[in-house]
Amino acid sequence: MSHGGDIYRNNVKLDMSVNINPVRRPEAVDKAMLRGLEKADCYPDIIYEALRNDLANTEGLQPENVIVGNGASELITAVIRAFRGHKVAMTAPSFTGYEAAADCAEVEKVFIDLKPEDDFDISAVKEGLNKLSSGDLLILTDPNNPNGRLIEKSELESILKETEERGIYVLLDECFISLTREGVKAGGREFLRKGQKKLMVIDAITKSFAVPGIRLGFLFTIEMSLAKKIEALLPEWNVSSVAEETGRAALKEKDYLEESALFISEERERVIEKIEDIACKTGVKIRIFKSDVNFVLLKCHINLYKKMLDEGILIRDCSEYHGLGEGYFRIAIRSKEKNDIFLKTFESVITEKLPT
Amino acid sequence: MSHGGDIYRNNVKLDMSVNINPVRRPEAVDKAMLRGLEKADCYPDIIYEALRNDLANTEGLQPENVIVGNGASELITAVIRAFRGHKVAMTAPSFTGYEAAADCAEVEKVFIDLKPEDDFDISAVKEGLNKLSSGDLLILTDPNNPNGRLIEKSELESILKETEERGIYVLLDECFISLTREGVKAGGREFLRKGQKKLMVIDAITKSFAVPGIRLGFLFTIEMSLAKKIEALLPEWNVSSVAEETGRAALKEKDYLEESALFISEERERVIEKIEDIACKTGVKIRIFKSDVNFVLLKCHINLYKKMLDEGILIRDCSEYHGLGEGYFRIAIRSKEKNDIFLKTFESVITEKLPT
Structure with a gap:
């Protein structure tokens, strides 16, 4: 399952683990x-x-x-x-x-x-x-x-x-x-x-x-x-x-790749900013690692993989990576619409973990 | 080049070396x-x-x-x-x-x-x-x-x-x-x-x-x-x-395979019979080995590979096979039309080799 999660044996509505170009091919x-x-x-x-x-x-x-x-x-x-x-x-x-x-x-x-x-x-x-x-x-x-x-x-x-x-x-x-x-x-x-x-x-x-x-x-x-x-x-x-x-x-198709890279970088910064907002608002510590491409590595003490999967969204659990371990998760940058669905669910997952 | 000849770097009008089902897929x-x-x-x-x-x-x-x-x-x-x-x-x-x-x-x-x-x-x-x-x-x-x-x-x-x-x-x-x-x-x-x-x-x-x-x-x-x-x-x-x-x-698609096998066996016997006729008529010795499938191995002292390729028809030169050597050639059973083109050229190649 090294390229993402298993969409074939999970109930997945949105796959945010698969790190492929979000822009439709020419x-x-x-x-x-x-x-x-x-x-x-x-x-x-x-x-x-x-x-x-x-x-x-x-x-x-x-x-x-x-x-x-x-x-x-x-x-x-x-x-x-x-x-x-x-x-x-x-x-x-x-x-x-x-x-x-x-x-x-x-x-x-x-x-x-x-x-x-x-x-x-x-x-x-x-x-x-x-x-x-x-x-x-x-x-x-x-x-x-x-x-x-x-x-x-x-x-x-x-x-x-x-x-x-x-x-x-x-x-x-x-x-x-x-x-x-x-x-x-x-x-x-x-x-x-x-x-x-x-x-x-x-x-x-x-x-x-x-x-x-x-x-x-x-x-x-x-x-x-x-x-x-x-x-x-x-x-x-x-x-x-x-x-x-x-x-x-x-x-x-060099133009397609350049347009894709531009879209990805803008979308990545938007997603990161939003995650930072959520972390800030809730006080939940989320470490976001520097990325130049269409996926972002996060560290968080909440089991985001399980929590998100409960909501039908698959992210990449990185605990099996040599050199990482529990608490590391990778999310893909996908289309604006998909990223928004992800962010909305992400926010509710983080928020519901707060002590009430 | 183990599955046939090289259609990409020869001037080939008809490929009789490639041994795939001649019947169009369903x-x-x-x-x-x-x-x-x-x-x-x-x-x-x-x-x-x-x-x-x-x-x-x-x-x-x-x-x-x-x-x-x-x-x-x-x-x-x-x-x-x-x-x-x-x-x-x-x-x-x-x-x-x-x-x-x-x-x-x-x-x-x-x-x-x-x-x-x-x-x-x-x-x-x-x-x-x-x-x-x-x-x-x-x-x-x-x-x-x-x-x-x-x-x-x-x-x-x-x-x-x-x-x-x-x-x-x-x-x-x-x-x-x-x-x-x-x-x-x-x-x-x-x-x-x-x-x-x-x-x-x-x-x-x-x-x-x-x-x-x-x-x-x-x-x-x-x-x-x-x-x-x-x-x-x-x-x-x-x-x-x-x-x-x-x-x-x-x-x-089991029916397709059965129909294909029937066509191949009839066509193979027709092609073999025709080759035997040509051999008989010309006195050129052509050994035809028993086959149950869509290709036939021949042995002949004429360099059929070269002679046929000169006419734009590719057959399989089997001289490189371990256990065979010079003089062995494999022909595929293809569509009736293609087999007829092959047989016509084959006959003229064999005939022109006769002493006049």
Whole structure:
């Protein structure tokens, strides 16, 4: 259940746990999906030449630097598998899927604890590198999940300089970066273009185009031996014709992503302000962590997950995240209307907990 | 290129290499695909409860006996990975994907050579079991690819009795079985229902519903420890919403499969008869191997692959199959019209090779 709650086995009227773009995808993407269905009776191109060419052109890379997968989750699993026999480091907290994939690949995990007092920024990562040796893997998420914080560009550059020198590989998961105001330019792709060898960048259309039911992820790396190793771990025809067409259309929709990011940032600030108001009015302590994207991590002594679910609203209980624990909850930024329903219920849940 | 030729990088007017059902899929399946697209903005159910329930009901098994995957190829890869540290035996010839997956999982491969003089039947398998020990894996394809021959039910039963006694696991790949006149009842599912522990049966909708661009495979096993091990090797959300809906609709279309199998068998006999006529008329020796399904393996000293491709028709060059070699070609049974175009060109290719 690592991407949110379970809407299939709970009575959920509103899902505020699923962190996908709240803005309706462009019509051109819908049309591409239908084109994909029309191609369902053909085997996809086994090397996905057209899609990889488009991605390479978009990113200023070569087609052989691009690997496509059945969602980012397939690619993450393959990357971690490629590092069997090495250590795999991840921040705590971060996306729970890394830990699951590492366990499944039987690699040794190393956790680098981020601190709540730093709003879970990645200032602890530099020191954490001392736990790793040449050939090991560091996974960073930009922006991080579940707190939504972007990595400062100068900090990223400094980490990448050090990992490259030490021979440590970095997997930079940018599945949410298109939904930040800064967009992909905030992330690691420019370092690939500049020749950073031991870097892999992962992205997907799942979150940014709100199509988790399609399944398409990309991985970029300029180190060909690594690319070949990862590709060999993927099954044949791993991308459906629908995903291929959807992805190619999505690459043309930069305006949509910029508009989405603007909407999200405005809506996020509105939701945060309202939560702060509620906290202030009621005297209930709610810690809100800094976020640059379409979800916000909260800390509160009230069991918000249970209380909200009783009202039919699903939020993400983050107690299972390594490095968090009881009292952490993630809420998604969705449409204005949905956010308003959430806020109204949230207020009543917080208020009814007050001593009368 | 293991499922046929490369239509993306050749000038192909007619693809006679791709071995999918030649009969147009039912409208209900098209509608299900569209329903799947409508659900693209939701994460699929991470445990695919509805789909697995439907599959379990269809097969007379329990939902926990069913694993779903992004096409059979993902499941085959996961199964072979689950047997790391053990030997994996496959017949030669058989689907080239097993060998690729075994190499990628770094397992020791064992080939059991089938003999052309036996029409590549599996009479050699019993003796081949002596190369395996308890805990190893035997892969059988029913009907086999590239020759299309079904395994005799009594022979299958006898092999399964012996493997169970010896503690050898069997992966029975039935991806084509729905396109034989005998259908799934010819295969291994009844042995699962009877309690065969060390058996896995794989199927997919790719071939039977001619939707290789969708991606949906199933695996059935009643041994729960094995099921858990395989599931742990699969990424989360590996089945798209489109594949899920398509699969659920496909399960209801037994009549379509029966009609398809009838058409295929009649068309196959017509094509074979015509090829025999051509061989007879021209004196060119063409060996045609016994097939029960929608493709036929030929042996001929003429390079049919190259000659046909010069005419814009792609057939499957089988020289790379372990256990075959130069001079083996696979042709698909497609629509009457396509088969006629193929036969006409085939005749002219064979005829022009005659000394004048």
